[in-house]
Amino acid sequence: MIPTIGIIGGGQLARMMHAAGIGLGLRVRLLAEGPEVSAAQVVADVTVGDYTDPATVYDFAAGCDVITFDHEHVPQPILRELLARGIAVRPGPDALAHAQDKIVMRDRLSALGIPCPAYQAVDTPAELVEFAERTGWPVIAKTSRGGYDGRGVWKLDGPSQAGEPFASLAPGVRILAEEYIPFRRELSALVARRPHGEAVAYPICETVQTDGICTDTTTPAPGLPEDEAEEWQRFALRIAEELDVVGILAVELMEDADGRVVVNELAMRPHNTGHWSIDGAMTSQFENHLRAVANLPLGSTAPRANWSVMANVLGGPRGDLASGLIEVLALDPEIRVQLYGKSWVPGRKLGHVTAVGADLDDTRARARVAADLFMGVPERSHHG
Amino acid sequence: MIPTIGIIGGGQLARMMHAAGIGLGLRVRLLAEGPEVSAAQVVADVTVGDYTDPATVYDFAAGCDVITFDHEHVPQPILRELLARGIAVRPGPDALAHAQDKIVMRDRLSALGIPCPAYQAVDTPAELVEFAERTGWPVIAKTSRGGYDGRGVWKLDGPSQAGEPFASLAPGVRILAEEYIPFRRELSALVARRPHGEAVAYPICETVQTDGICTDTTTPAPGLPEDEAEEWQRFALRIAEELDVVGILAVELMEDADGRVVVNELAMRPHNTGHWSIDGAMTSQFENHLRAVANLPLGSTAPRANWSVMANVLGGPRGDLASGLIEVLALDPEIRVQLYGKSWVPGRKLGHVTAVGADLDDTRARARVAADLFMGVPERSHHG
Secondary structure, three states: OOOEEEEEOOOHHHHHHHHHHHHHOOEEEEEEOOOOOOHHHOOOEEEEOOOOOHHHHHHHHOOOOEEEEOOOOOOHHHHHHHHHOOOEEOOOHHHHHHHHOHHHHHHHHHHOOOOOOOEEEEOOHHHHHHHHHHHOOOEEEEEOOOOOOOOOEEEEOOHHHOOHHHOOOOOOOOEEEEEOOOEEEEEEEEEEEOOOOOEEEOOOEEEEEEOOEEEEEEEOOOOOOHHHHHHHHHHHHHHHHHOOOOEEEEEEEEEEOOOOEEEEEEEOOOOHHHOOHHHHEOOOHHHHHHHHHOOOOOOOOOEOOOEEEEEEEEOOOOOOOHHHHHHHHHHOOOOEEEEOOOOOOOOOEEEEEEEEEOOHHHHHHHHHHHHHHHHOOOOOOOOO | OOOEEEEEOOOHHHHHHHHHHHHHOOEEEEEEOOOOOOHHHOOOEEEEOOOOOHHHHHHHHOOOOEEEEOOOOOOHHHHHHHHHOOOEEOOOHHHHHHHHOHHHHHHHHHHOOOOOOOEEEEOOHHHHHHHHHHHOOOEEEEEOOOOOOOOOEEEEOOHHHOOHHHOOOOOOOOEEEEEOOOEEEEEEEEEEEOOOOOEEEOOOEEEEEEOOEEEEEEEOOOOOOHHHHHHHHHHHHHHHHHOOOOEEEEEEEEEEOOOOEEEEEEEOOOOHHHOOHHHHEOOOHHHHHHHHHOOOOOOOOOEOOOEEEEEEEEOOOOOOOHHHHHHHHHHOOOOEEEEOOOOOOOOOEEEEEEEEEOOHHHHHHHHHHHHHHHHOOOOOOOOO
């Protein structure tokens, strides 16, 4: 039998997973936060419920062969009880712990010898200052759990700011102090891995972040030496293996002006830096995530064009999506569009566009022009 | 607002339309023959009901901005009443009449000067014999309405067989007698057209039929002179324009040994000969059908590789799909698979595979090997 896959979380990642699973004949069940969230609009079998409520999750999972996720926020005790009930959880709780807690992640990666910034778990402003005096100001502070899209991250310039991260800490959350990396750009190493070890790596992706939110990505990362790209593909495969990740693992990287590359974070689900693969790779990250989770052989990650550039569509001055959709499709018949079915909120990720092409500058310009047109933002420089 | 599209019919075409519509942010509602038919398994908003029952269709359509179809079988009076109620129907009833009735189609295409076989509507075996004596035996007889996948078509070798087509004619159905074309191969000209005339043409596709069922297609059609390919693209665009087709129009063609090409049939929906476009074109036929129906600008039909070969997966000796899926994905990491969520029945279309590549023979072999492996049929010659 082709397995029934339960996806917990109804965001755009679940939505795009479902689109990719249709061709494989997979049955998808969705546990969604509400009846109108992104994925709930397009999946046939939807349960609306709270993923932090144990009974809700157990009832949902009873009809599934395997559980996977739109996000990494399902509590560990629930994940472990699912395993105890004989339901496959992919990625499993031991792996997910590294995406849920940045201190656990740093300790593990450091033990594996994967390049990371200097770091220390700190419990008081004084410990944070002591760390910073040793590594140098500014210093980065992050909540160990619960941060995303720039939230739960502080860049602290001196001792007077050291109290900020501790001001409203949730119970059980600690502060991770990290060496500040004056990064020139961010990169991402994306791999997919099956339960018993078969794994594939996507080309390394360059990502441009603005205010902590990914605005566009270019794949492969321009100018990255081939041996370094291969080294980070191997690191990412090794992390997936050592942490027993099943599905997509995204290793977010920072590269400084000298070419030093260190791990920023891990994500164990399809990732914004892999959205290009829907249109730019032989097999998308969403399809390979489902293949991995369903324990099916993985598909080729080979690029379908020299360059793939994805640009996020955020809530912008235009104030709607429908008029932008017409203009974007009319402007560029080769542009690829993914909308997430979300209502317009300023700055919210509402969708993305992807351009593929032979020339880097042209392809980048096409993606950026299309995203700007969608958002209604004034023209910016579309080269470089 | 981005429109809500109502699709009547829950087969694999509706299923693949839905997959294509997710990225465009379109809302899809489905009127399905049953709760477990192909598309009903994957669409969020499903009404189960009979598309020949007027009240069922009107209730369904009331929540939609536009109605389109998985098939051409919705009765004309229902389609016309939808228009009277102010609901857009795309393609509309006037266009659909040419896909529903082969005599209407032949009369119209002949009037437009589009190459067709000699033909005549006949009401008795004697009229059929008279036609055949004039054009030569064998002769083709077709029911004017209701035939598909080889049903409702007869090749008659002489007068003694002339009664067969009339043996069990449904009310209102006539017999179309046609000149027999000893065709060397079949071709297909696929176009997409918006309500006010914007239209795009896909490359001409070669299709191999066995027992009236399409087994595989190669795009572009090998060896077809460029000027002939362009001529048939223009003919297909002209037919779409003259018949006011909105959405995909497939013009099925027959080519004889001398290179004479004539129209076989018309289909006004995504078509088996366009399935290659999911993986082999910048914009799939399913996406362009939805764009056309939603009156959005159409996407590029440019091929993504030199050759795209699609092979249908029929119910074969293997008797299931799950084991075949694992073997096929394991054998060829670049093969693309679409399964339709259908239960195994001998000879039934259960899915298809597509290979894209630079070399014709290799690409064909990959698609045919994958389809055969899926079906469990013994090895055949995979070249030529």
